[in-house]
Every structure is written in structure tokens, then in C-alpha cells.
Amino acid sequence: MSTPVLELADVHTYYGKIHALKGVSLTVGKGEIVTLIGSNGAGKSTTLRTISGLLRPRQGDVRLNGRSITSTPPHKIVEMGIGHVPEGRGVFPALTVLENLEMGAFLLRNDAEFNRRIELVFQVFPRLLERIEQKGGTLSGGEQQMLAIGRGLMQQPDILLLDEPSMGLAPLLVEEIFNIIRRLKEEHGTTILLVEQNAQAALQVADRAYVLETGRITLSGTAQEMLHDPKVVAAYLGL
Amino acid sequence: MSVILELNKVTKRFGGLVAVNAVDLRIATGSISSVIGPNGAGKTTIFNTITGIYRPDEGDIRFDGQTIVGMRPDRITAQGMCRTFQNIRLFHNMTVLENILVGAHTKTPSTAWGAVLRTRQFKRAEEEARQEAQRLLLYVGLPRGLGDQLARNLPYGQQRRVEIARALASKPKLILLDEPTAGMNPQETESATRLFRKLRDDLGITVVLIEHDMKVVMGISERISVIDYGQKIAEGTPAEVRTDQRVIEAYLGRHAESTIISMH
């Protein structure tokens, strides 16, 4: 097996005294969608924040394409190829849609490449092109989520971390967002680590999944296995 | 059927943005109703306008037969309306019991002079308030020993319950719950839903919810109002709303019937 794009080995993260991640290990291979499911407070967002360097693990190793990024500051990690679409979207409210997308390509100085990427984003999200001069803060929830993902794509990362992309969205939009995630993989080969409350929908689009419970991985397997695992069904699918 | 809360053509603007546009709403006494709609449609703004945090630019809001437009939020609470918040706004550095005691503010008759002089009346009022708070703690399904914990140290689901206990301490006739099951897993959601029904059945409190979880909304509500772009686009029983073409287009989506499972 070739080197995974992303690899976490026994990662421990703390918030002050609170032991939030108690030895998380996982891998994401190229072109895969891997989802991390778990209840609120299990440490899903903490895992993503640890990967992108917003939090620093006290123990363990995070590797991107085989290189350790455990003690690399977040802005360097972005440069190395991780795009993180944070929980709550993190759209810059006072910047226009275009400026928000520009921020995604902050590190890119090549105009031609910039134009190529932004074309691609508008291809995936035609709605953003319609709203190009609008301020980020005036977009609807669904549009903001699209903008956040689009901005992540502007970084053209080796792996895209999506944190609760369906949070707070109406059922109609949830469906649309998951369709887009599926398209990203199928048409653009994007590697994605997806954190979701909505386990049902996440498992529909993912290749593999991990279950996180109070800071520990308790279960892993293919998405299909998970969808039929009685424990998963009882705890996360609510059927 | 008597109406406890009535909104007549209520409009709220922020600068040029019309967040709530001429919304009419009637909540029957003793009912359980929901307000649903896409994110940013103006649901929370409606709650904020009802509870006096915002003042409506136009229209009238009547609670229990009396207009409450322009009334201070604390006065409205004293009239018998209380709420919870979308993103849980407990007093994080106060204990659980203290949180509930703040909720009982309007119902605790102790005064500052009484506190300074340690009058008998003060002591009695404090003692009674404490006992009542303890009772509420148990009522919403929290363990007895939790009272002395700091609110911030509680897990999410319990924080939601403390928030409901805090609201109940004001002895409301009407309680407004803003996305009360957001971030809960299916089991927690189910037991929370049971609690909402208990509030109405045991205590006779009128319940209004904002909710995204269609399972909760469809399962518990007697009437549903659908808001989109600040306007009410539909209203009716769950069955009516579920099949309303405009609601499907604006909110539920084509697969409405099949996706009504656990989409929050």
C-alpha cells in the first residue's frame, strides 16, 4: 500500500487539563472519502483541529504524505496541503464572495493558476458566481457552506477536512451539500476527511468510516459495514 | 379555543434587510407548535422579537390578551413567557442551582434590604427558592448531586436540560425552545422530546419550538408554521405541511418523505 495522504498515530490532545483525544489513530488514502462519526463532544472537531495545527497534540504523530506535521504551525500546514473547512463555516462576513475565494488562494501568487482554480470552483458552485460581489455575511446558510467549501478548494489541498458541513442546514440543502461532496470525489478526485453529526448521510457518501467515542476510536470499517453494524445503527442512525 | 400568543403583521428590519416580514402567528393555549424554515429564514429573530430582545418595526404582539410591544424583556418574562437559546446561554461560571435560581428571579420575593439585614422573610424566601430549584432539577431529569457543579462542566445534553429548568423556574405559561435538540444524538433527542410533551401534559405550559429535526417536529407538533425569507409561507398540521408544495420546494426537498429520518 502506498503512503496514505494523512495518517494519525496515537494522537493525544488536551484542552488545558481536559484530555480530549486519547490516542486517535487513523489513515486517509488518496482519493478516499473517510468519515468520522460520533456524538457531540466525542472529539471529532478536536481531531480536525489537531490535524490542521489549530491545536497541538501532546503526544503522537500527525503525518501528511509521510512527513510529520505534528509541530508545524497552522499556516505552514495549509501551505503543505491541508484544507480545513471549519465548523460554522468561517466565512469572512465583511469580504465579498470573490474576496473570500481570494483568501483561499492567499499563498498563491500565480495569476493564471488562480484563474484556473476559481473557474473550477464556479463550475462546482455556479451559485457563487451569481453572488460574486455580495458580502459573505449576507449569504444564506447553504450558500455560506458552499463558499466555505469553495474557498477550501481554492487551496487545492491534498486533503480537504470538512467539519459538519450539514450543520444547521435545512433538509433540502443538506441533500445538496452531500451531492456536491460526492461530485468532488467522483469528478475531481478530491481526498476528503468528513466529520458529521448526520451519520446516515455521511455514510452514504463515504468509502470508510471511524467511530469516535469520548476521544477514542471505537470502531472502523467500510461505510457499508458501518451502515449495517447494529451498534452503529442503534447509537448513530436512530432507527 | 383561546389564544395565548398572537402576532399581527410583525415586521423587523435590520438596516435594509427585512428579517421578519409581516408575520402572523397564533398560538393556542396549551398547544405544542413548531416554527420551521431554512437557516437564516428569520425564526430566531421572531423569537427575539417576541421576547422583547428586539422591538418590532411594525405590527403587534399580544401575550395573554395584552400587547407586549415595547415591553422590556425582563418584564415580558415576568408576565409568564420564558425561553431557551439556540446555542445554550447558561451562566457558565455559576453552579447549576444558581442558574436555576436566576431563572426564578421574578418569583423570588427577597429584597436587597432583606439580604443586608438577614430578615426572617429573606431567609425563608431563599430557602424556598432553593428547594424549588432542586425540585426542578429533578423534574427535567438531572441527578440530585448536580446542583453544585459549575454549569460549564456539564455535558451538552445536560446543559440543555439545565437551560429548560432555568426557564421553568420563572413559572412560565409559555415556553419558547430554540433548537432544543440541536447537537443531540438520537437517544438524547428522544428523551428530550418526551420532556417537552411532559411540560405541556403535566404543567399545562404552552410550548413553541424552533427545530430542524423533522422527526421531532412532525412527531410532537400540533401545528407547524413554516418561515422562509422572513415570511410565513405555510401553516397547518404536520400532515398538511409535509405535503405542501411550497414547503417542499423551499425547505424539505424532493425526498421529503424519505429523509424525514434524523436530519437535523
Place this chain on the structure above:
Amino acid sequence: MHLRRVNPFKEILRPLGQLLIFIAGSAVVISAITLLLAVLLRPTRSDIDILQVTLVLLPQVLIDGITLGFMYAIIAMGYTMVYGVLEFINFAHGEFVMFGAFAGVELLIWLNAQGVLKTAELGLALVWITLAVLLGMVVAGGLAVTTERLAYRPLRGAPRLVPLIAAIGVSFLLQDTMRFLQSAINGDFYRTFPEFGPFAQRLMLFTVNLDGRPIDVAIQYKAIMLIVFGVVMLVALNYLVNATRLGKAIRSVAQDQKTAALMGIDVNRIIALTFLIGGALGGAAGVLWAFRFTRVDPYMGFIPGLKAFTAAVLGGIGSIVGAMLGGMVLGLLESFSAAYFSIFSRGAFGAEYKDIFAFGILILVLIFRPQGLLGGKTTQKA
């Protein structure tokens, strides 16, 4: 399509135009109100012709107000920028101004001691002043960055009162540190701006006839110079923030630090740079302040700091254009109140009340328009 191109010309002309409108607008409004008052009060006064006195004083009062306005505006920028990125009022900003002033004045005193200032013509004198301003910028900017690193950075993420109280501490500490340094080296703690060059000379503008008496309207070279420095700095800062990559990074850090980091921006570096820029502007203003008011002492930063903060709030804190407008309005108001309070009230209330006046305005603004004159609601953080 090239989406990312900035028009540098536009980015220079726009703030210049705004500045001009602000100056002209506030000057006209405030003068009109004053003249109206004078006309109204005229019949009640037999001792002096109050309208005539008002008119005679007016040009000088306007020029004083505008130069003061520039200084407030430049200092206010520091508050506004730091507030923009950290939502924190840097109480010690006035002390950066003070350190800058001392640095510039010390340099000029030293130059004077070398005998080079005495003979300076206008051109050379300008060079020396510019050098002093630059040194003030370097010292104050460096101090601001150091302060941020040592005292504020450890407190990031703490409850809001915590950094504010630390900033008050920094302010006090810096005041007495300078006092100590000056006392230890010079034996006393205040210094005087050396007099040199032809700055006291006046440039005649025009003469007006008032009741047959000609009144010369002239402007001091000193005032012209202060205005030129002010314009250059304000325009340069606007360009930096609106038209450069650095400016874009600053603006995005101001809106959302975590997300900015996820865009590949080194947030710590940007915050340090913001302090550097704000501090440097403060230092420049300090030297200009010393030039204008001659005396520098360790406690001199407090009042301009407070006034500039008022100006920033007046214009809408966090808004750079707002700081320019707020500074102008406050400078003019203060110069008018200092000149006319006493005359209009027959000496009952002196110029000392101008500070009370400034605070009164601050309170009124905060009550009726807490977002300031130009502050929009869109900039609030979610």
C-alpha cells in the same frame, strides 16, 4: 479575467478625497454653528463685538483644529487597527506616542548640540524633522511589538477584562520607565523640542476686510508641515490596508483569526505587524505633537491617547476612514471650544473645559450611535 488586480491610483485618490471632504465638511459645519451662536449672542453683549472677535479668530482656530485633527487621526489609527484585529483597546497606545516623541526630541536635541540645527535652511530643517519622525516611528513601533509579545500575547483568549487591565498596567509601567530613564540620564524628566528652522514664519494667504479693518490670514510653515505629514501618513496607511496583500491579511485576521490561519496566514505575525504599524504611526504623531506643543514628558501620552480613542470611537472603532473623520471632528471641536468657550461665557468657563467637552461627545456618541459615525453593523464578528 484578472480578478485580483488593484488600481493603485484609485487607492491613493480615494482616501485623499475622503480626507478633503471630512476636513471641509466638519470645518464648515462647526464654523457655521459658532458664527450662528456669535450672531445670537451679539445683542446681549455690550463689552465687545462678539461677532467681530469670532471672525478675527476664526482662521487661526481652523488651522489649529485641522492640525490637531491630523494628530488625533494618526493616533486613532493605532487604536482602530489593534481593535480591529484583537477587539481590544490598547490602553498603552498613548505611551507609544510618548516614547516616539522622546526619541524624536532626543535626536533633535543631540543634533542641536552638534550645532547642525542652528544653520538649517527650510529644506535641511525638513530633513532633520523627517529623520526625527522616522526615528520616533522606529522606536514606538519596536516598543509596540515588544509590548505585544511580552504582555499581550500570553493573554490571548483570556476574558476581555484581563488584557484590558494588563494594558493599563503597561501604560503605567511605560510612563514611569521613561520618567526613570530621563531622570537618571538628564536629572529631570521632561524635555523641550529645540527651536530651529524657519517653521515659525508665516505664509500669507489673503487679507479680509472687516468693518474697514484688514485682517491677514496667514498660515505658519509649521502648520503646513504638520498637515503634509498627516496627509502622507493617512494616505499611505489606507493604501497599505486596502491595496496590499498584507492589508488583506490584516483584514481577514480582524474578521476571524482561526479561519485566517486556515488560509495560510501567520496570525501571530500579522498581529505583531499590526502593532508595529499602529505603534509607528503613534510614534510619528508623538514627534509631531512635540513639534507642535514643544514640551515632552512621560505623562504626555495620556490626554492625546484618550482623545484619539474618542476620535476612533466617534468615527466607528475598527474603521480606518472613521478614525480620520473622528480625528478631524474632534480636533476642530476642541480647538473651537478652547477658543470660544471663554469668550461666549464671559470668562466663566475657560479653555480647561475642552476636555470635559470631548468626553461629553464621547458619551453622547456611545449612547446614540455606539457604532460611531461611519461604523456599519456589518463588521461585527459573528
Place this chain on the structure above:
Amino acid sequence: MSAHATSTNRFLRIFGGPFGALLALLYAVGVTYLLTLDPRSLLARLLLFSALALIYFIPQRPAVKFLLGALLVLMVVPAVGLRNPFLLEIGFQVAVFATLALGLNVVVGFAGLLDLGYIAFFAVGAYLWAFFGSQQIWHIDEPPGTFTVYATFPFPAWWFWLFIPLGILAAAGMGIILGFPVLRLRGDYLAIVTLGFGEVIRVLANNLDKPINLTNGPQGITPIQRPPLPEFLTNPALLATLSQWAGRPINANDIYGFFFYFLGLLILGVTIIIARRLDRSKLGRSWTAIREDDVAAVAMGVPLRRTKLTAFAIGAAFSGAMGVLYAANRTFVSPETFSLTASISILVMVILGGLGSIPGVVMGAAVVTLLNIDILQSLSLQLSSLRQGADSIPLLGIPWKNLPTQLDPARYQRFFFGLLLILMMIFRPEGMVPAERARLELHEDEGEAILNAEIEGDIAPDEKLAD
């Protein structure tokens, strides 16, 4: 208080049990002995203070601690004060500033409203008695410096007692007047506006010598009357006895030292009781609630306006009473006393002791007052005596007498305050004796609290109050 016993460190544990109580008593007696040996020794005074602090921290029953503390404060200090009245003066000032700090603590610590102009309320009380308790009323038409001397005061001296409640009312009223316009302001804005308010009061005190002379401007008002002492205290026989004890002549002026010391302690005591009881009442909970989240508090029925105004009024009231007392004690009042530095120094007391913690604030007030009027002054004296000699500064080799007088430590209060504030904020923001609440915050449980930390950054008060 008993909560301390549980977290006692090893050193303090030796003061537990009956033996420990005896040990503490011995320490107190030892300090007393040192003080009587050399009443002027700074070290002895600091040891006395350390004994008081020790008594607070040792693991003993509250009654025992109270008894030991009372022994030192009510017996030892006055007894030694006979020989060195400076001790009484320090005690009086500690009482004054501790009361002020407790008042500020109501506003900042309990209600979370940062007030940087708090000294203004003290000024209101002080100027109130200064105006009515002096001859200023006769001078109202005269500019400063042109005074005719009058033989009588407009009001009898015993009116002082009347003016203590009046001072409370006036300051509370000022608190409300300040409170009204700033009700809607938050955090940093409030800080700046209150700072402005403090400056306004000072500027007014400085300038209200015209058009009518109310404050006598920068020169200040003097003499101000002191309340008459009861006959039995000024009895010559008593004075003679005391003189014999003290080994120096004791006159009525010395008696005033005792009088103000005890009166200050009395007011401080009452203030402590009131602050404690309010903190543990519905009002105290409301203060904490608006400090934590004002939107939620209002939604729970807490009236924002009234709750904030009571905090301002009660906080101000404490210092109003002390202002009257202070004016009488000094017999002189001038704007200089009410500078921004004074406001900040009271804030330093509150922060150093522990925001919201009553014992902490009192302790903070004691430390800062000692620093201000005793330690720095003593160092300055030391320095000036060195300046008389011919010695040189070690290492630098500069003769002491060449050292500029501008370098007196007493002139560098701001330096120490500043340093203290910064260090406290970085290393111990909860203060020396943290409030119960702050302590709870530090001992949060692990376990399920992960979520709260996880979502903390995302809970933003996105709703703003319309009113």
C-alpha cells in the same frame, strides 16, 4: 473560610489544631514584641501584616481566627500606636482604601462593570464635607487666595455625623447619574467612559473656583472640621496616663488618631458585612448573571437597568462614607488626591486581592496601601539619608549624593502598579485570594467537559440587545 483548610499547603498545616493556634498566637506576640522594641521599624510593621495574613490562611476554626485577628487589630495596633502614631495612620488608610476597594469590587468583581473613574465617588463624599464642614461657604464669592479670615464655621462640627449618611446618599446618587448614560455600554467602552467621568470630576474640582467658588480650585479647601471628641477621651487625667505609658506626651491630636482608626475599622466592618450578604443574595446572583451573559439574564427576568444601577449606587455608597471621613481626617481636600492614578491604585487592590473575593480585596488594599505610604516612602527616606553621606553606589561607583532626587522610589508608584497589574494578569489573574467562583473554575472536572471546551469558541453572543 473553611474551604481554605482543605487546600492548605504543608507549611500552613503546622498551624492546625490547638497547638497550631498557640503557635499562631506566639507568632503574633513575637511580632508585637518586635514592634514595641522599635516602633519605627518597617520590618516590624510588615511582620505584623504578615501575621494578619497568616491568621487568615491557617487551618483553624473561624472563631479562633477571628479572635486572633481581633487581638492584633483591636489591641496590639492601638497599643503600639501609642508610641508610634504612624501605625494608626497606616491602619486608618488601609481601612479607607479597603472600603473603597470593596466598593469597586461590587462594580467590577460582582457585576463585571469595569469602572476606571471610581475615585470620583470618594471625591464626592470628601468635597461634600469639605464644603459644608469648612468656611468655604463664606468664600463663595471670592476667588482663591483673596480670603478674609472668619472666626466661625457655618455649621457645627457634630454635623459630621449627619454628613456620613449624606455622603453615602450623594455618592450613590452620583453612581446612578453616571450609571444612566453608560447602561448600554459594554466592557472596554464602559472603562473609557468611566475614566472620562473620573477626569471630569477632577477637572471640575480644579476649575469650580469660578464663576462661583465651590472647590477653591487647585489650592483645595482647608481647614475642615473634625467631629468633636467626647469629653471622657480628652480628659487630662486620661491623657496623662496615656503619656506615661507611651513615654511621650499624648494630646488631643493623638486621640484623634485612635478615633479615626476605630471609626475607619467600624465602617470597613459594616462594609464587609453588607458586601458579603449582598453577594449571597438574589441581587448578588443577578450581578453575576449579567456579568456572565446579559442577554440570557434579561431573558430570565433580571432587570438589566436596575441591576446595573444598584451595582453602581452601592459600590459608590461605600466610598461616599469614606470620603466624608477622609476629609475630616485630613482637614484638607484638593483635586490632586482624586487622580487617575488613585482610581487605578484601587483597581490594583481589587485585582491583586482577587476580583470578587472579599477577603482578597481587603488584603489587596492592605498590600497596596502599605506599598504606597509605607514601603516606598521608607525607601525614599533611606535613599535621602544615603544622599547625605559620602558613600558611592556599589558597582556603579557614582556618589549617592549625585543621584537625582527625581529617582526617589516614592515617585514611581505607577511603575509598581503597572508591573503588578501585568504580572498578575499573566500569572495569576484570579488574585492572591481567589473568589470561591474563580477557585471552582480552576478545579473543573475532567471527563465529559471535553465538549464544552470544544464548542467554547463557537458559542458567540450573536444576539445583541435592542434596548
